[in-house]
Amino acid sequence: MLSMLVSGYGTSIVIFALTLLGAVPLGILVALGRLSRFRPLAILMGLYISVMRGTPLMLQMFAVFFLPYYGFGLQTGPDFMFTACIVAFVVNYAAYFAEIYRSGIQSIPRGQYEAAEVLGYSRGQTFVRIVLPQMVKRILPAMGNEVVTLVKDTSLAFSIGVSEMFTVGRALVASQRSMLPFAIAAGIYWLTCLAIEFMLRRAEKRLDYYHD
Template identity: 40%
Template sequence: MKSRRPETIKAVPVRHPGRWAGAAVIVVLAAMLLHALIFNPAFQWDVVKDTLQNEQILRGIVTTLELTVLSMLMGVSGGVLLAIMRLSPNPLLSGTAWFYIWVFRGTPVLVQLVFWNFLGALWPKLSIGIPFGPEFWSESTNVLIPTFTAALLGLGLNEAAYMAEIVRGGIQSVDEGQTEAAHALGMSRAATLRRIVLPQAMRVIIPPTGNETISMLKTTSLVQVISLSELFTAGHDIYSRTFQTIPVLVAVSIYYLIMTSILTVGQYYIERHYARGANRTLPPTPIQRLRLLFGGRPTPKAKNDVVPGLEGGGHV
């Protein structure tokens, strides 16, 4: 007697009505937003266009970028130093680092900006000399610490406290066996930290550092309180004269979005670089995502780049 072949299974795809309902709601909301952007006269897109080209706004962008870059350089370098001090077996060093972090994380950055701007009220002159002895050189505090320097001190020193905890967490994420093996080979503590620990800790340090950089870009708007003209303050000065608040704020927001988008892309590629050797599969780059979206095959870029979806985990 011949055995009958089983009937072909008729697979019925699982339906997801919730997804379709959610997509429909998003489409309707997007259409409403687009309609408001196009037909609401209060946006005054001609004013937005003129504001984007305003020289005062462009100068404010330069100041914003300068503050962001210099403050993050100060914050990262200070954070690394504080993290090393915090992890030191010397109680004086670790205690000093802890006190610094406690003070600067425990007080608002706005208060710190005002404090540095009015430092001359505490010390009218800053001098160099022998402690409790004669002075060799002195200068007015307001001359040595103008408004831009006060803003840089307020932002950079505050950022160092946060970066110290980020770096400390990254260092502690590295297995202690790495340090023990380096010491067994005769490497000093400084060489072990520089060549063994920090390169591995970067994978943990980079993501929050990127977030801190983006946050710093927007936090620079607080320097308005000490009358330093950056991007937001420039926009504020313009709409205070013209009373065109909404279009000027839209133009300012567009520039902030452009700058944060550039920083986000840069952070993505830095994270991807330090993920080599830690992840079996690296996330595709934005260009590779577009090629996969349109049915293309990603182009080989680097020896260790692995793109999901390639047979056998091939390299691209």
């Protein structure tokens, strides 16, 4: 039982890691687009964020999974289930991360931008050297909440047939007629969230030299 759950947990961690790998940088691009002075781009990014945040992640997974066939008549193999899962998770979480980034960027006092301009920094240099470090410190608690939520949301992958830990646990409960697999899975999710929270607290302490 434990070995089967651990195998499913490995899939859950891969979903978690690939989602962060894709959503964290994509969220930055979406946030910058949302703050762009080019109005059509800002409106488009705002619409994207609204749709992603306003519809269920499970529905988005179904949409990505069935789109190739119903939208373009393309046949997909069993491996596409995992690909569709990752794509849906990335585009969903990028929208949430983008709003967190946007609030962090807008929380930086305007005077710091003006001071950087006086010192001869370009807009890119200002963002990377001045805005970004302060933004990271300010958004870390909110980002931490989303990352912890992501750990638990990996269980939604079962809806399109991805065999992660919750799927394995559910199958074990049905076959063994025992709630023990669910209890073990819950403990693993909880310990994972505790580990992430510990790492985030360490990161917050290391960023204490940035004072508001």
